[in-house]
Amino acid sequence: MKGAVSICFLSLLLLQATAEEEEDVTSILRDRSHIDETLRLAMEEKAGDYAAALERLRKIYHTSIKPMEQAYKYNELRQHEISDGEITSKPMVLFLGPWSVGKSSMINYLLGLHDHPYQLYTGAEPTTSEFTVIMHGEKIRSVEGIVMAADSSRSFSPLEKFGQNFLEKLIGIEMPHKLLERVTFVDTPGIIENRKQQERGYPFNDVCQWFIDRADLIFVVFDPTKLDVGLELEMLFRQLKGRESQIRIILNKADNLATQDLMRVYGALFWSLAPLINVTEPPRVYVSSFWPYDYAPDTSRELFKREEISLLEDLNQVIENRMENKIAFIRQHGIRVRIHGLLVDRYVQTFKEKMSFFSDPELVFQEIVDDPDKFYIFKSILAKTNVSKFDLPNRDAYRDFFGINPITNFKPLSAQCSYIGGCLLDKIEKAITTELPALLSSINSGKQPGLSSCEATGCGEKPKNRYRKN
Secondary structure (H helix, E strand, C coil): CHHHHHHHHHHHHHHHHHHHHHHHHHHCECCCHHHHHHHCCCCCCCHHHHHHHHHHHHHHHHHHHHHHHHHCCCHHHHCCCCCHHHHHCCCEEEEECECCCCHHHHHHHHHCCCCCCCCCCCCCCCCCCCEEEEEECCCCEEEEHHHHHHCCCCCCHHHHHHCHHHHCCEEEEEECCCHHHCCEEEECCCECCCCCHHHHCCCHHHHHHHHHHHCCEEEEEEECCECCCCHHHHHHHHHCCCCHHHEEEEECCHHHCCHHHHHHHHHHHHHHHCCCCCCCCCCEEEECCCCCECCCCCCCHHHHHHHHHHHHHHHHHHHHCHHHHHHHHHHHHHHHHHHHHHHHHHHHHHHHHHCCCCCCHHHHHHHHHHCHHHHCHHHHHHCCCCCCHHHCCCHHHHHHHHHHCCHHHCCCHHHCEECCCEEHHHHHHHHHHHHHHHHHHHHHCCCCCCCCHHHHHCCCCCCCCCCCCC
16 A cells, blocks of 8 residues: 555656656747747738749740750750749758758747657757658648659659659658748758768769759758868868858857857868858858757857847848749749850851761761860850850760760751741840849839730830849
8 A cells, every 4th residue: 555655656746847847848948939020920922913923934934945945955954954843932941961960950940840740850869861841731741752753733853863762761741831831941861971972872962962953042050069071061062162142051059158169169160161162252150059948048148149030031031032033043044045055056057067068977076076166166155145154064065965965956046936936046035135134123113023024114125134244
């Protein structure tokens, strides 16, 4: 009897201790109201205007850019096919960095998923082995990678090219959330320096590059106690070259260090990354602790709070400018497609000029491909308007391109015209210089994006090309 009483008494003590512990944990949870305020999640968006602009952008792409893209097989040169899902997709925020630096905890914190059944698993050991896409949905559910790749309405169908082993490491989580109505988060496996790429079972760097090319904002997260830069991290920063404007460095778990130690770590981080980020202006660095619990005592909590708000404002800018960024992206893609079409046209013309009745077609074209500068292939393109020498693709890429696609498969641009559809070159140039800038102007000025260029900008007035390099 006494034993039973003792067991009951111990059980009561245990329950009381557990309740007190839960109360203590709850009491140190951080206030999240500033997240909703900074990201303006309570504000309703003008869905009609945004949808009209997207539809106009999609129409410009399909009628003016894609025909030349298909005629000259641009996708086989750049391996980047733009789908309707990518045009209509929400801005993507990509989280990269070493293992156990707080990437998953940061996503949980931003979405308020603490103690939620679908919170991302976190721990001191490497926990994320999949590419996890957190996106909006009507109800909470997980989506397998093979389903995401098979759904053409999503922007992830091109991921099938990385093989079934990768698709097994891809997972989607859908949930109704105000922030996810405006942005999509992608959590990635942590970088482990002592693991060979082959052991992952899929081309990890290639997959990272696919997400990097499509990300609107890239958070590279570091732990102040793990600042070693190894080969895999060096490879990652090489892949980020050219995307410096999208990169944000996050020194997470900053409240684990005293202020003086934190200053030393901040300097050490720049010292380690300086050889990897070869730009005049380094990426913005945010120093804070992104998880749901309160900052550690005797730390720079006011500084951490301001840094967190600055990061949220940065994220909000991406959300606010998502339509402008999409237009700029499609226009940049159109410029590359136009340059590719002009180059292929020049190769075709040169081939026809050098061919004679007794010439060997293979030998003639091999000479042109091996030494395009001898025939002024690339220099002649620079004479065209709106073409920068910095936008020209690698010459060696065309040796591989024509190795797969014989030159005789392509027609010159002068033959790519029809009475009803017009000329491919005229249509893509009109899109680059007139239609896309007019769409951008209509958004910035608050005009109806569905209007034609003439109605939006005034007939006879050529819209200013805001992106043209002087």
